Structures are given as structure tokens and as C-alpha cells.
Amino acid sequence: MNPTRRTVLMAGAAAALLPSAPAFAAIPKADAAATPPYASYWYPDSFPSGTPGSGITWRSLKSWTAAGDADLAFNAASVPLATRFTPTQANATARSGQARVQSLVSFGPTASNPSQGAATADYYALTHWAYMDELVFWGGSSGEGLILAPNAPIVDAAHRHGVPVLGNIFLPPTAYGGQLQWTRDLVQKDSAGHYPLAAQLVAVAAAYGFDGWFVNAETSGGNTALGADMLGFVKELKALAVARGQRVTWYDSMTVNGTVSWQGALNTQNQAFFQAADDMFVDFRWSTSTLASSGQKAVDLGRSRYELWAGVDVESNGSNSSVSWDAIVPSTKAHVTSIGLYRPEWTRNHLPASRTPGDFHAADDRFWTGRSLDPSRPDTTDPWRAPAVSVADRSTVGSLPFASVFNTGHGLRWYDGGAVTSDAAWNHLGVQDLLPSRRWAVHTSGQRPAATFDFADAWRGGSSVLVAGVLDAPTVLEVYATQLPISVNTVVELTYKVDAGDVNVELAVATEEASSPGATPPYTYLPVNSGNGWQTVTVPLTGLSGTVHAIGVRLTGSGETARWRLGGLAVHDAPDTPDTPATPSDFGITAATGGDLRFGWSAAPGAVRHYELHRLLPDGTPRFLGGTGQRAYFVTGLKAEQGEQAARFELRAVGELYTSSAPVTVTHTW
Template identity: 75%
Template sequence: MKPTRRTVLLAGAAAALVPSPPATAAPRAAAATRPYASYWYPDSLPSGSPGPGITWRSLKSWRAETDPDLAFNASSVPLTARFTPAPANATARAGQARIQSLVSFGPTAGNPSQGSATADYYALTHWAYIDELVFWGGSSGEGLILAPNAPIVDAAHRHGVPVLGNVFLPPVAYGGQLRWTRDLVQRDAAGRHPLAERLVAVAEAHGFDGWFVNAETGGGDTALGADMLSFLRELKSRAAAKGQRVTWYDAMTVNGTVSWQGALNGQNEPFFRTSDDMFVDFRWSANSLVSSASRAEQLGRSRYELWAGVDVEAAGWNPTVRWDAIVPADRAHIASIGLYRPEWTRNHLPADQRGPAAFHAADDRFWTGRSLDPSRPDGTDPWRAPAVSVADRSTVTSVPFASTFNTGHGLRWYEDGKVTSDAPWNHLGLQDRLPSRRWAVHTEGSRPAVTFDFEDAWRGGSSVLVDGVLSAPALVELYATRLPLTADTVVELTHRTDSGPVRVELAVATAEPGTPGGTPPYTYYPVTSGGTWRTTAVRLTGLTGTVRAIGVRLTAADGTPVRWRLGGLAVRTASRTPAAPSGLRVSAASGGDLRLVWNPAPGEVRQYTLHRVLPDGTRRFLGGTCQRAYFASGLKPEQGERAARFELRAVGELYTSSAPVTLTHPW
């Protein structure tokens, strides 16, 4: 692998990483430090001193019960099952190639546990095409083993995507030292590998789904290769017992040397047999992928357990990729796709133009293709977007279901259409389950633009905006579903017409289209529209069985341009109010920086929201999280205020909020 392929993540953290003591009920027992995503060396640490903002830690010494940041870093959303609806187009296939995505969401050190005060973030939303997400990163100067932070895991799990932590043993050119490889595979007196047990314990405590093992430090020998294979077998055995996964990167060979094969062959087959799947290095060829697929099947394994690496870090959708070698259009797919660093869609934008709207425009182009409509792919587009070859998936299978189309970042925070914080933010854990097909529009006339919009929202940071001339009715697909229908089923739309008279209809189908890319057999229900936010409840009269698809149909009254906004969608039988959390307390404080912890609310909870109550009674949104702890920073007393007042609420699936639990903290 060439050095230019990887961004070396060294230093540059914004704040020091000083571990804080465990949370206690005493409010001012300790200083409040910002929690960050965890990272370690296997055992021995580098010589010298760490750079600014970096903390050197040994994984061998880690224990969940003494980790002061675990409450901030542990995912709370279980991995959700998903299904595959009829494909959005005739070329997308189910049951063949899958997609693995290797993403660096931030630096190794200084990656905040629970989001930050900027909208400039890789807010991945096209989960429907991804089967495995790798939390990429690590460096010789910071740490080599990375646990993904909780918001990413929560968002991925909500969409049915497993997330792997990363074990990166760097090439010598990047500062890799062979002693770290030996540390990883060390044995105890009984011949076991203690670091295998530690890795599985970390994944279990943090709530993610396993490990991506990338051993690229050269200089090893056959003995080290044998130790690595033994370590991997123990890791896989322990991981499988906990429902976790292990992916191997095509780098180290069985003789202990590093030699990227670009294929499944005798040099790496034992590692593949010991893992759930393998990332095939970028050196693959059309012939090597065919032989690799054949070899996998001879082993009784699926060819789609091989990820053919596609490097998009430097040029995104611009490089020439030999797509027919991976996902040919005229025969069965050869292998799966391993996308290396698709966060290019954010990183290639100029720093002063990375607003969320610009990012999503690029990200939609990357995942959907030049047509920006997965039901109508552009056959002349040289970039074969994932939506062209891979069928989308959905997790919308139970009632109640609700979405406010929150992408996990925004320029402001809205509640009931009102701004309750004017600060930009990101927190992927607050992301809703989002439409998988963005954006499939069926019309005989001109196609309007459909986008996530960040200039207004009903709740969270974004809404869906349909903008353009409607020369004929336009049906916008929203969700593929498997929702059981009863006599009490109600669908609620929260929407607003910004300009142009438009007729709005809810579209509901209880069957799928007869052919891929076809329009489901919808039944249409009129919805009252207007120039202010309104919530309309629709009973699905005349329908029985299972709701398979939900959309909206818009018809312009007089052919004038239309701007119509969708802020929320809910499918329910009855409204539910969650129980309140309890025990809200300050576990550590440093001036205006507070670590807040609480006891979780009983029953099902989507997330928690924290507000500050100002002296005039105004409620200001401070943040939200799916965890039972939150770090609030930079708080200042209002004029004449002697104590800060906080309210914490549990939020249910339908966005109903519990009664508040309150806290007063003296300045």
C-alpha cells in the first residue's frame, strides 16, 4: 500500500485528554473533563511523551469498571433487523454484492464522545446500502486500537448496520513497530491470548459489533504468523460467543511478513477461514477476484464475504473503477465492495463551504448517482453508485414508528417548529431512521428537487423539502415498511406549504410493485395543507394486511412552482408518554463544564433531551443523547443568576416527552 493512500492522524486535538474519576453522587468531587472516544496501544507504550491532547493507554490494563468515560461511550441502541424490499431499479440486486465502508469520522485523539458544536461533520445517512461499517483510524503516535463512539453505533444500529472497531498495526513507514504486533498476540501462562479477551470485552461494554484487524507492520517471521493465526482463532471464538464479528485485512501473510495479495490465496486463506470476511487489498485484478470468488466457494464460504477494496479517499466518484470486475451488469456479482474513506464527500469541499446542505448534495451524488434518483439511474454516469448495483434495506417493521427526518447535524435545533437553540451541532445518535431511497420520484411531468433542508425543521435540525414546478402529480417515495395494519392504525404527517398552492395526499401501499423500479399500488388519502406547520392524522380506511410502502403525492393547483416541507411522519395506534428518568446529578464540575449523569427511564426510550431553564422561564436546548450521561460545556450564569436550572426528559418513539426531572446547580 502506498503511503499516499492513508491520512496519518497525528496530534492536533483541541483539548487535553485527562481521565476523570468515576461518576459519583457528589456534585463537585472532581474536575469535569470532556469525554472522548477511546483508543489504546495493545500493551507497551511508545517511548517519550505523548503530543498535546493525546493520552497513551494500554488495552491490556483496561477494565470496564474503572473506565470513567464508559457511560458516555457505550451505545444504547441494539442492532435492528432489516429486510430487503423490491429493488428500486432493474440493475440493483438483492442477495449478491454487499458494501463495507471504512470511515474516519475524526482524529484518533480528541474525537468527542457525544458530538460537538459544529454542523461540519460526516453525517452518514445512506445506511440502506451498507452491510458493515469500520470505524477507521489509529496512528503510531496516538494509539492503534479504536472503539467507535456511541453516536455512530447508535445511528448505524438504528438502520441495521453492524459497526466494527479498528485494530491498526501501521506499516513501518508510518511509525509501526513490530513489538506492538507481538504485544497483540502475546500469550499468558496457559497459552491463551489475553488481548483477544480484552477486545471482546471492549466491544461488549461499548455496545459495538466486533473488530477489523489490519496487521501491516513488516518484518515478521513464520513464528509471528502462527501466533497471529492463533490469536485470530481465539478472538473469533470469543467474539462469536458474544454475537460479534471479525474482519481480516489482506496484509500479513501466514509466514508473518506483510505482502498485500489483492486476492484470496494460500498466503492469506487461513486468516480468511478464521474470520467472518476479508477486505481484499486494492491490488486486485479482474482475474484475481474471479479466482478469489471461486476459492471462497470451494471453502464452503460465500464469495460476498470478500470485500474488493475501492479507494475513494482522494478522488471520490472521479476515479476510474473497474466496476465490471466486481459488480458486472450482465452476470452474477463477483465479490462485495469495500469502500475506503467515502467521507471524501465532506472532505473534498472547501472548508468554508461544508454546510450540511452542500455535504448532503455531494453524499447523495456518491451513493445514488448523477440522476439523484435510485429509481432512474443514469446509464451514462461513469461512477457506478451503490444504488445502481445494490438493493436497499429498511428497518421499519414495527408500530409505533416515527421520523422527523433529523440527519444528526444541523444549523439550529427545533422543537415543534420553534428554534430552541441557535447553535450549530452534530450528534449522530439523534439521527432518525431515514428514507432509504433518496430520492425516488414518480411523475409524468417535470421532476422537483427533493432534499434534506436545514433552514427550517419541525424537530431536530432538518426537514424534507420538495421544490420545483409540478407539471404533473409527483409521487415521492418515503419508506419501504413492514408495518402491521389494524383498525386503529393512524398515519400522521407534520408538514407546511412554503409557497405555491399544492394538493397533498398520503400514499400508502399494502403490496410491492410487480417489477423492480415500479411504482407500488398506492392508495391515496387527502391531507389538508397550509402555510403553517400542521399535523394531520389519517386513518387508513379500506386497507388491511401490512403496510409495504409510504409516500406523498403532490399536485400543483395551477402549475406554479411549489415549495412544500415535510417535518414529521408517524405511524401509530395510540400515543405513548415515556416514563421519566431519575437521579439527575452532577458527577463532576469545572466552572461552566459539567458532567451530568442519571438513572435511565424504565421502558422504551428513543433518546434524552437536556434543557436549561433561564431566569425568564425560557427553555434552551443544551443537547440530546441516547446515553445516560451528558457533558455540558461552556455554561455561563445569566445576569443575576445564582444557580443554573436544568430539565432532563426521556423522549419516546413518537417524540412524546416524559415529565422533566430537574436539577439546580449553584455557580
């Protein structure tokens, strides 16, 4: 076991060892303390000796109930898991139906991990969902808690892109404070021989809206009896999980005889656990031969070899890591197993403290797309075999209406209609858009301009797409792979802005797939009117029929440096006015402590993308406070404006086309 794997977990343990969301049928009065909501974590049953450290609350999973969970409304996901499809591959090396990618990510500490984002743009705002098949909300420590439920923003963003999210069960090695009693607590039986904590785990995932559990039992000292109990527990957990549409992943750690012995392979020591679960993370000790034998054993057991995640530790070196890629995803024959990325948030963590969102996305694009930064033309000499080189991207853009403002889920300020409505930095992945899957595929016979998410200006949210460089030949930027039906009323709305240079814009629409992997889709180019500043142009798909398979833009310049921004894109069948969501109800302040407030409300009927909360200043100017998919929100540090006796707040529901409902308001007396 590599010591760097436990960096975050050890830090939390050391600090601690020193001395479906409920509806608000009626909003209670604000007579309770407004405490910040945090992502939930538990011990199976018993606690460590002593008392918890500052900011840590010890909780027992065995005693958890949804009715008694004061933060459930903040932590329950709102977006169902979307269905994905696979377009023609972006390049000739990416495979469909072979290796998949699992990511084990620590988004924050075990304790005091905010439920709904925070007032900073410095966050691991994952955007390359198209290459991922499973996300594990990694964490846990002996001094805080061992069982982690992923917070709602992460689940909502992942689900929007079709990626299931698993909570983490971490039974630590004894070197990191693990106690064998916690393993026994987890697999305890009731008088009927059932495993009550298996039922609790499934109930938590159902209430919180995530997709199952990653089981990592690494506490040594067990025996054959404990191994049998663990196997029985995993079997029952899986049986209960299947009934609720959940899944279970097993980590290659405990063996069938109850000892902890990382195999780096699927073999007789762990195959019973693999058979009891949906898939297994193979520890980093694998070799070319053990992965080959593991893949074959999975097939011999009647399972897919791609249900094995070969562990790739990128916590310390990220895209500079040396990996025997041909042992996992050879380029000249079928893939051997899937890929299990351990701690890809290196793309943020390795950067200096002065890092910006742009710095993070540059490193993240390098990690997921490769050195060329273009999945349509991968650099075959790059020693880092990025996921885009081996794995076909997927998309969930398959129904109307569809819209995106290219919001990555964090930003330096908040924009609405191109104007700044809050100058505070923020992060909240729950308001992240459906993002382009292949970033960035650019087709031109001239110089290739750079394409990236940019945070210096936006139409809505915190970011836009910036294309910058010399446009010395017509340049096509692929934006979305889609499966959108076309009717006589279908239109595309394009919101964009020219920062510099002379740029002619055309909408690119393909009604057929690309003819081969890496080829440019067979676009039809439709003219777009030009103007100054942010503008939204509606383009009817006149003369086109069938299905939109790809949407992009073609930019033609004068051969000089240009800067062009894409701020929004929408596809819908055009009525006179887009559907506007209904107004949410029962809006109120559920708890207040000075300038810290908890808000709650009942859901607006119909399709709602998210809710947005504003404070109305004394002159009537709205100041954006936050957006969320949940029916509760926490705001901290508010102060009275000069001469203000009461603060006014308004809440709106936002629809799929970013139309907003009429507001509902509430006041708070200072």
C-alpha cells in the same frame, strides 16, 4: 499501498511523535474536574518511547477494565442492532443477496474525538445506511494509539438502520512509525496458551455495545512464528466474538509466514486468516482476474464470495474515481465479490472549508445514489457506479410505533415544534432518525422536482425534507419502505409545511410490494387537509388491511414553482393519547469545572428513544443543550445569566413517537 491512504493517520502520528454502560444508582457530588469525554483508543500493551503529545493519552488495552473506564457511560451505545428486510428493488440493476458494501470511515482524529458530538454542523453525518452492510471505525496512529472503539453516536445511528459497526486494530507500516513489538504485544499468550488481548477486545466491544473488530496488521519484519501466533490470535478472537454476537474482519496484509505482503487476492498466502475470520478486505492491488479467482476460491473453501470486500480507494477522488466496476459488480452477470469503500467521507472532506450541511448531502447523495439522484431511474451512462445502482436497499421500519422527524444528526440550529430552541450549530449522530432508504425516488409524468434534506427550517431536530420545483403533474415521493401491520386503529400522522406555491397533499400508502423493480408501489391515495405554517394531520387507514409496504406523499401543484417541506411522519395504533415515557431518575451533576459540567442519570423505564437536556433561563424559557441516547452528557462553556445565582437544568426522556416525559431538574450554583 497508496500514500493517500495514510493521510489522517500520518498527521496524528507526526503530531504525537514530535517533542453495557454503568447505571447511576447514586449520582456522586460534583467534586471532580469536568473533563470532556472522548472516543477511546489504546496500544495493545507497551507504549512508544518519549511522552505523548498535547491532548493525547497513552493507554494499555491489556490493563483496561470497565469499572475503571471513567468515560464508559458516555461511550456505550444504547441502540441494539435492528433487523433488516429487503423490499422490491428500486431499479432493475440492483441485486439482492449478492454484493454487499463495507465502509472504512475516519469520522475524526484518533485522539480528542468527542464522544457525543460537538458544536458544529460540519460533520460526516452518514445517512445512506440502506446500502451498507458493515461500517469500520477507521483510524489509529503510532503516536496516539492503535486500537479504536467507535463512539456511541455512530453505533446508535448505524444500529438503528441495521448496520453492524467494527472497531479498528491498526498495526502501522514501519514507514508510519509501526513497531513490531506492538504486533507481538497483541498476540502475546498467557501461561495457559490463551491470548489475553483477544478476550479484552471482546470485553470492550461488549461493554461499549459495538459489533466486533477489523484487524489490520501491516507492520513488517515478522517471521513464520509470528504469523502462527497471529493466526492463533484471530481464531481465538473469532471464537470469543461469536459467543458474544460479534464478528471479525481481516485485512489483506500479513501473510501466513508473518511477513506483510498485500496480495490483492484471496490465495494460499492469506486464506488461513480468511477462514479464521468472518470476512476479508482485499487490498487495492486486485485485478479482474485476481478477483475472479478469489471469488472462486472462497466458494471452493465453502464460503460465500461476498465475504470478500474488494477495496475501492475513494479517499482522494470520491465519485470521480475510476474503478473497474465490471470486475466487482458486473451488470450482466452475477456479482463477483462485495465492495469495500475506503474513506467515503471524501463527500465531506473534498468540499471547501465554507461547506454547509446542504453541500455535504448533495455530494453524498451523488456518491451513494448516482448522477440521476434518483435510485428508481439510475443514469446508466454515469461512469461512477453508485452503490444504489448495484445493491438493493434495505429497511428496518418493521414495527409499531414508528416515527421520524427526518433528523440527519446535525444541523445549524435545533427546532422543536417548528420553533428554534437553540441557535447553535451541532452534530450528534445518536439522535439521527430512521431515514428513508431510497433517496429520492420520485414518480411523475411531468418535470421532476428536486428532493433533499434541508436545514433552513425543521419541525424537530435540525432538518426537514424539501421538495422544490415545478409541479406540473401529480408527483409521488417515495418516503419509506416498511413492513408495518395495519389494524382498525392504525393512523398516519403527517407534519408538513408549504413554503411557496399552491400544493395539494395526499398520503400514499401501499399494502402490496411494487410489481417489479423500479415500478411505483400500488399506492392508495388518502386526502390530507391543508393549512398554513407547520401542521400535523392525522390520517386513519380506514378501509386498508394487511401490511403497509410503502409510504409516500403525492403532491399536486398548479404548474408553478412550489416548495413543500415534510417535517415528520408517524405510524401507530391510535389510543386516546400516545404512550409517554417515564421520567428518568437520579439526575445530577457528576463533575464541574466552571461552566463545564458532566451530567449523569439512571435510565427511565420502558421504551426511550433518547434523552434531551435543556437549560431553563431565568424567565423560564428552555434552551436546548443536547440530546443523547446515553445516560451521561457533557456541556462546556456555560456562563451565568445576568443576576443568576444558580443555573437550572431539566432532563426529559423522549419516546418513539416523540412524546416527552415529565422533567427532572437539577441546579448548579455559580
